[in-house]
Every structure is written in C-alpha cells, then in structure tokens.
Amino acid sequence: MLKKLTSLKKATACTLSLAMLTLGTPAFAGLGENLTPIGAEKAGNREGTIPAWTGGLTQMPAGWSQGDLRPNPFADDARLFTIDAGNADQYSKQLTPGQLALINAYDGYRMDVYPSRRTCAYPQRIYDRTAANVDEAAMSADGALTAGYGGVLFPVPENGWEVMMNHRTAFRGVGNRQMITTVVKQSDGGNKIYRGETQSFVPMYAPGTQSFDDTNGYMSKFVYTAEFPVKSAGTMGLVHEFFNQTRESWAYLPGLRRVRKAPTIAYDNPAAGQDGLRTFDQTGMFNGDGDRYNWDLMGKQELYIGYNAWKFRDPALSIEDIVGEKYASRDLARYELHRVWKVQAMLKPSVRNIFTRRDFYIDEDSWNIVQADLYDARGELWRVQEAHMLVAAELPACVGAAGFYYDLEAQLYVADNLVIGNDESNYSLGVEIDGAHFTPAYLRRSGRR
Numbered sequence: 125m126l127k128k129l130t131s132l133k134k135a136t137a138c139t140l141s142l143a144m145l146t147l148g149t150p151a152f153a154g155l156g157e158n159l160t161p162i163g164a165e166k167a168g169n170r171e172g173t174i175p176a177w178t179g180g181l182t183q184m185p186a187g188w189s190q191g192d193l194r195p196n197p198f199a200d201d202a203r204l205f206t207i208d209a210g211n212a213d214q215y216s217k218q219l220t221p222g223q224l225a226l227i228n229a230y231d232g233y234r235m236d237v238y239p240s241r242r243t244c245a246y247p248q249r250i251y252d253r254t255a256a257n258v259d260e261a262a263m264s265a266d267g268a269l270t271a272g273y274g275g276v277l278f279p280v281p282e283n284g285w286e287v288m289m290n291h292r293t294a295f296r297g298v299g300n301r302q303m304i305t306t307v308v309k310q311s312d313g314g315n316k317i318y319r320g321e322t323q324s325f326v327p328m329y330a331p332g333t334q335s336f337d338d339t340n341g342y343m344s345k346f347v348y349t350a351e352f353p354v355k356s357a358g359t360m361g362l363v364h365e366f367f368n369q370t371r372e373s374w375a376y377l378p379g380l381r382r383v384r385k386a387p388t389i390a391y392d393n394p395a396a397g398q399d400g401l402r403t404f405d406q407t408g409m410f411n412g413d414g415d416r417y418n419w420d421l422m423g424k425q426e427l428y429i430g431y432n433a434w435k436f437r438d439p440a441l442s443i444e445d446i447v448g449e450k451y452a453s454r455d456l457a458r459y460e461l462h463r464v465w466k467v468q469a470m471l472k473p474s475v476r477n478i479f480t481r482r483d484f485y486i487d488e489d490s491w492n493i494v495q496a497d498l499y500d501a502r503g504e505l506w507r508v509q510e511a512h513m514l515v516a517a518e519l520p521a522c523v524g525a526a527g528f529y530y531d532l533e534a535q536l537y538v539a540d541n542l543v544i545g546n547d548e549s550n551y552s553l554g555v556e557i558d559g560a561h562f563t564p565a566y567l568r569r570s571g572r573r
Contacts, residue, residue, distance in 0.1 A: 161251035163279025164488035173461050180245025181515045196434035201238050208234040218428050222497035222508030230450045240460040243515045244489040244522040250275045250295050269367035273328040273336045284419030284467035290491035296523045299325040299557030305542040307447045308398050319352040325559040341366050345562035360567050369413040376567040383564045392478045402529045402538045409493035409511050416477050417469035424463050429494040430512030431460040433525035437543050447539045452528050463488045490522035507531050516553050
C-alpha cells in the first residue's frame with residue numbers, strides 16, 4: 125500500500141496540460157493547468173462558495189518587519205451565517221463527526237462562517253521542486269521516503285500515508301523559533317499553563333540541499349526549552365525525526381544536569397504534564413511514525429474549517445480571552461468552506477495504540493491537517509482535534525495559528541501554540557537556524573548557562 129509512485133500517478137498528472145500560468149508564474153510541468161503549483165484543484169466549486177485559487181497572499185504591508193504583528197487583511201469581512209445546535213443537521217455534509225459532536229455536547233458552541241479566501245501561497249522554489257517531485261519522490265514498501273525533497277513530496281497522492289507525509293513535511297520555513305503557550309483545562313475550571321521556546325530545522329528545505337541524500341535521512345530536528353512553570357524551567361527536549369520512520373529523542377533535566385535518551389517521546393505515550401488529555405503522536409495534529417496503522421485515502425470533500433485565523437494571534441489577548449471553560453472562544457474562531465483530503469488510519473491487529481481509528485482532514489491548499497477525529501477501542505468517537513491556520517506572507521506559507529485538542533469523555537481540552545502577551549515579537553518563521561546545533565551536546569552546553 126505504501127509504495128513508490130506508479131505509472132497511474134504519472135499518467136494522471138501527465139494527462140493534464142503541462143503549462144500552468146497563474147498571475148504570471150511560469151509553467152509547472154507535471155501538474156497541469158487544472159492544479160495549483162502544490163497539487164490542489166485550481167478552480168472553485170460549482171456553487172461559487174469556494175473560489176478559484178489565484179495565487180494566494182504573498183505580500184506583507186509596506187513597512188512591516190520580522191517581529192511585527194501580522195495584520196488581519198480580512199478584519200472587515202462580515203459573517204455569512206452561524207452553525208449551531210439548531211441548524212447543524214442542515215450542514216452535516218460539510219462537518220466532521222467530531223465537529224458535530226462538539227456542537228451537540230456543549231451549550232453555546234457555534235461555528236461562525238465567513239467568506240472563503242484561498243490565501244495559501246509558497247515560494248517559487250517550493251513550486252519548482254513540487255513539480256519535480258511528481259516524478260522523483262518515492263517511498264519504500266514500509267513507508268520510508270527514499271527520494272524527493274524541497275517541495276510537496278506527493279502533490280498527486282496515491283495513498284493515505286503519502287498525504288500524511290505531505291503534512292509532516294509541509295513548508296513552514298527552513299527553521300523557526302517561537303515562544304508558545306500551552307494551556308491544559310482543569311476539571312475545577314482552572315488552567316494549567318506551560319510556556320517555552322521551540323526551535324526547529326527542516327533539512328529538506330535548507331538552501332544547501334540539492335538532493336534527497338543531502339538531508340542525511342533527517343526529516344526534522346526539534347528542541348523545546350521550558351520556561352514556565354518555574355519548577356520546569358530549563359528542562360529541554362531534543363527530537364530527531366528520520367525519513368525511515370524512526371526517531372531519536374533526548375531530555376536535559378536541570379536537577380540532574382544530565383542529558384538522557386528519552387524513548388517515551390513517541391506514539392501514544394502521554395504528553396508530559398497534560399493530564400493524559402493528549403498523546404505525543406497527537407501533537408501537531410499528527411506527530412511521529414505511521415507504522416502502527418494502515419492508511420487509506422478516502423478522497424476529497426468540502427468542509428468548514430478554521431482558516432485565516434488572525435484573531436487568535438492578537439498578542440493583546442489573555443489566556444482567559446482564548447480558553448473558555450469547555451471550548452475555545454467562539455468570537456475568535458473564523459470558519460470557511462474549503463476542500464480537504466480525508467485520510468483514515470486503522471490500527472494494525474498486531475500492535476497497540478489507544479486510538480484504533482483516526483480520521484484526518486487535510487487542507488488541499490496547504491497539506492496541513494485541519495481536523496481529526498480519534499476513536500477508542502470500542503470504536504466510539506473519543507477525541508477531536510482542530511487546527512486554525514493563517515498565512516505568514518513574508519515566507520510565504522500557511523502555518524498554524526492555534527490548535528485545540530478536545531476529550532469528549534473527560535469534557536476537558538488542551539489549547540496549544542498560543543501567543544500570549546507580547547509573544548508575537550518572538551514568533552519568527554523562516555529563520556536560518558544552523559541545523560548542526562540540534563545535538564545532545566547542545567543540550568549540555570545550554571543547560572550549563
């Protein structure tokens with residue numbers, strides 16, 4: 125099922141025209157005039173409720189510089205309508221089971237729908253490499269990437285794992301550094317708050333990478349340094365993820381002043397400090413290896429998803445402004461109708477994970493997972509994940525604005541990737557971070573400061 129691109133994929137792409145002219149951009153051989161440069165359907169839908177893609181948002185306002193607040197270009201948009209418990213059945217074909225469950229589970233939960241704006245865009249070098257990947261990108265039988273780099277790996281996907289790899293390697297900058305706040309909702313109504321700095325580096329997008337071999341097998345490198353709560357300050361985690369579906373991880377513990385291997389930073393092990401409400405492989409909507417599931421590509425559908433979510437990134441907001449008792453603020457959430465790929469992951473009989481089925485919904489214009497429904501051993505819907513996106517036009521790229529992880533059984537949730545206070549000044553993407561310092565030795569040196 126997880127295999128090298130076949131002649132079917134190539135035939136599908138090649139039957140399309142080999143010339144694509146969008147806003148003066150050059151042709152994208154291998155994708156054709158009906159697809160965008162990263163493989164989405166260029167045209168809108170028949171009803172006109174999804175517009176055509178015309179190039180996306182690629183320019184920041186004059187005078188903007190890195191670290192400034194990203195302004196909301198659609199602040200004056202009027203709400204079209206609201207979906208709530210009174211009319212959800214009317215829109216059920218454009219909602220996931222998880223979205224319907226949230227609407228029906230919580231009084232006052234609503235989804236305000238705005239005009240759909242296909243703002244996602246990427247640099248020309250990403251488009252060029254995506255076109256090349258149509259023929260170059262390949263996987264082994266066990267799902268390990270063996271060729272392809274520098275763009276969307278599988279813009280014309282054949283199976284579910286190819287779509288998931290598109291998500292996991294989606295361009296969000298060569299490297300980035302940001303301060304993030306994570307809030308774990310408590311049963312007494314309080315909030316457990318974590319804050320720390322993340323740094324990441326993606327070798328396949330580095331300027332010096334000229335082939336798959338130049339990545340040395342690394343898919344990504346990641347470091348997290350805790351700042352709050354005070355008792356955890358200085359704790360660091362390092363993760364190396366490889367294209368062969370393996371990973372290595374280390375932790376630095378200030379009290380011991382040692383770096384130790386941390387093999388539990390994987391799969392369905394509980395994320396530290398989050399009261400069992402989120403596993404490591406839920407982080408970032410899906411994180412880690414796919415070897416425990418069979419991945420089926422279920423096709424496309426139209427879905428109301430969190431999009432152009434600048435409101436969540438307002439640094440003037442407090443935690444209480446964003447994190448409500450049962451769910452994230454409805455006043456800040458903007459939903460739009462977009463096309464998504466659906467991927468269904470079914471747990472293999474010979475392995476274990478607390479989730480026996482996962483349904484993922486991936487935005488066609490960015491390859492970001494925007495919704496996920498997770499099922500327990502009884503086959504019952506258990507957890508619902510929701511990501512809200514915006515465009516970092518200075519790159520350009522579509523990136524996460526906020527993420528929410530709901531547990532329907534516990535009726536609690538985790539809010540992640542939040543900007544609180546003046547953190548927007550520290551939210552930088554595309555920073556040319558030196559990938560060489562993502563090592564256990566770096567943890568030791570940093571821990572001695």
